[in-house]
Amino acid sequence: MPTFLVTMDFSVLYLAVPRLTADLAASGIQQLWIVDIYGLMIAGFLVTMGTIGDRIGRRKLLFIGAATFGIASVAAAFSTSPEMLIASRALLGVAGAAVTPSVLALITGMFTDPQQSRRALAVYLACFMGGATLGPLVGGVLLEYFWWGSVFLVSVPGIALLLAFGRFLLPEQKAPQVGKLDPVSVVLSLAAILPFVYGLKELARNGWEWFPAGALAFGFAVGLVFVQRQRRLEHPLLDLRMFGNRTFSSALTLMFVTAVVGAGTLLLVTQYLQNVAGLTPLAAGLLLLVPNVLMIIGNLATPPVANHIRPAYLITCGLIVAGVGYLVFTLADSTSGPMTIFIAMCVVMLGTAPLAALCNLLAMGAVPPDKAGSGASIVQTAAEFGIGFGIATLATLGTAVYRRNVEDGLGTARPDAADAARESIDRAVAVAGQLPAEQSGDLLAAARDAFTSGMHVVGIVSAVIYVGLAVLAARAFRHVRNSRGDDDTTTDADPLPEAESATPATQSHERSSI
Template identity: 50%
Template sequence: MNANVSAGEAPPQAGRREWIGLAVLALPTLLLSLDISVLNLALPHLSAALGATSTQQLWIVDIYGFMIAGFLITWGTLGDRIGRRKLLLIGAALFGAASVLAAYADSATTLIVARALLGISGATLMPSLLALITNMFKNPKQQGLAIGVWMSCFMGGMAIGPVVGGAMLGTFWWGSVFLIGLPVMLLLLILGPILLPEYKAPEAGRLDLLSAVLSLATLLPVIYGVKQLAAHGFGVPQLLSLLVGLAVGVVFVLRQRRLEHPLLDLRLFGNRTLRAALGVALLCSATMGGVTLLVAMYLQQVAGLSPLVAGLWLVPSFVLAIVGNMAAPALASKFNPAYTIAGGLLVTAVGLVLLTQVSSTGGIALVVAGYAIAFAGTSPMGVLSTQLVVGSAPPEKAGGASALSETNGEFGIAFGVAILGSLSAAVYQGRMTDAVPAGVTADAAAEARDSLPAATNVSADLPSQLGGQLLDAARDAFTSSLHTVALVSAGAMVLFAILAVTLLRRAAPVAGGEGQPEETGRPAESVAG
């Protein structure tokens, strides 16, 4: 079946039904991001109530992201086969049930299981949401705006999470933060069948269960290895995890090439626009993922803010990002998308340069301003690269392409935290080599040189004057590491801007692979299958 719009025929305009449907899709998007940010506030409360060990606390936080990253490709492709609306509604029901289990968990183990189920169900929601948007909005300009709204809702959830979480924890018990999603999922289950279209690929074939297992066995060890690399540096367990994941990944790729109906159609990568958009998005996500970690650490460890107050200071960055998300499609309609993306990345570089001027005392305003500018500058890249990825695939592959885009982002952030976190640690440790004040014991000095949180713990056990001197030295060293990472990241953003112009200047926003030629002059459908 040829889904292409004939030459000269304008893509259909979305009507009121589609825009109301977008509002319905916006609610679970808001919830998914809010569920991430509120947990950071609830963690101390639930840890005390459930007696969670430090290892259990890590799993409570991390298992959600692991499951999302591991299942995105499987669920995205499954949605293409059984129906994207059907998968969305199944995921909504599972998410609601897992939220109740999490809210009333009576042990840390039960909560870890509930968080794993939340991640698995969240992985059904994310690609389904984006794929449905591409089905509902065929007009490229409207599609870009719809994707901007979708991404803005995700940003909005991150922004209001600390406020909502703080209010609920101040009034109710810790489990209440997990119940926020119940009304949202119930509304989605009621309105979804009425307002959202169903779409599944014709003749998509059966889901290959072995490929699903291989996909999970590829992504989970790689993501776990990268996260452990960020937390603990290079070591045998981390490298072994990465090697296992990569080895299974080779087996996964070989199997996809042999299957008539693969879990992941590798022919999608034959589209140069898709490859370039994924590559630029991966690099930018990695860079901003690392910078975000250091900014959050600065606000809490250097400026001494609580997680709630630090989250509130970051609200301006989310607000500016939302403005950028909404402006990106309009800018791309007047200028080449590649230049719109590149211009945003140059703005990001300016914001990162501001971070190089932050001092270890009284630097909150400057770090917030610099980060807000940098974060907002990545908005065109986020919206337009997503549209380029899903638009470069034919309609029957939209779910798989959406999952690719989101998995790409998850991996980019984890990779950036590992690489830039390691760079920050190296600079910090180098600065602390001769900065530990006299009078600190050798063991305490060695611990303080490891990281700023370690130095903070050591300083609390020292006499007040000596502890203050050590803490000041550690904060200066960390701020220097922030300067280095920001400077390197600013230079990287300039290079990424050049890369975007070079690779994407001949691409144009498309909708569902309809009627837009690839750079080679071939229809996107023929390239992607």
């Protein structure tokens, strides 16, 4: 329930932005912060909250986060100014960062049997995907009958149920021996992640500008200082030894890169459906609902299949299937309509489902029980970073190809219309509506052809990346057995090996434990 509500809050606001902007008289900058501050605070506080959960108890942190989430939701719903709404959304983000790693850590501790653990994590992922998928639809229904604040109140009943019954249903879990929380590490973590994520978002949205580039560089520099401090501490905020574990680091890499590819291509797909295929935002959202549902079905179907087939085979085959789906992007053209991209996204989502269902299990199984909260926060932070990198890289690649190719088709277009078309396909479609029919048709044809070319390039690049990931998965998880074998899939769950001690003895110990 809390996973569903927190992820739904990412997208439930989108359709309400025009109404709340008019009601609160929010400026353009304030509108952007209202939308972005939630995800920014979640990304910034995940590492800190995961470690706090290991220390004070994951159920306790879940309840604190959930109660704060409910209070902040009410405050957001009845905000009387943009500043109040931004502050409420920021508090929602901090609370969400407390909730999400606590849920994943609790699930990992509650289900130790491999088959049960697979099923539990599949349900968790279904709730995660379900919240993100249904957010816009729930928001649209509420806005049809109520004021914009209702999109925040929808989570309050679920939070109340969690607080009322959770203490009877959920066990408390925390690390048996923990040191004191290092405040300097907390500050360094926030000073590294928040500017870094902000810089990524702004560069992806507006292109090269000195301030977000400086924020990105500052966050990276502070991150290096943070890492050096963690190496020296006896009880670090982030135990870097986890990255020396082969299974954990490989699973993390797979999740990060698939988030990069997924976020970058999804942005281009939504633009294609609206600006090239001519669908309304609602129609595009409903069309993309089907691939998301297929991924949820794939997540839930993976655990029983994994009882008979090794994770390496399942994940590798799924990634190859998803790579074929990305190649289908190249079959779409500017006049083919939405069906080709719809089929491609269905194939991609089905192919990615085994990785999504099993990599969480593999990563969390490689983390010692006393580090479960910290491990869960790293897994989810990697996904947040992957989304930012995807928009900043693959989506930017598609835009670059578009800008290069659109020049060839502008011809005798008016200078102001040509300049708008060079910026983005969104601007091209907007300015085309102000031109005479013949000029409008020529401009739209040029912009749509150029954008489709960009999608083709991104589809090919994504397919190549997925083939590389398939090779990585086949090698990294080749010794992990299915749950009906002699061992379970929670490999490398012994005491963590040191990152620098990949000696033959260590490797032999890993093989014997597997």
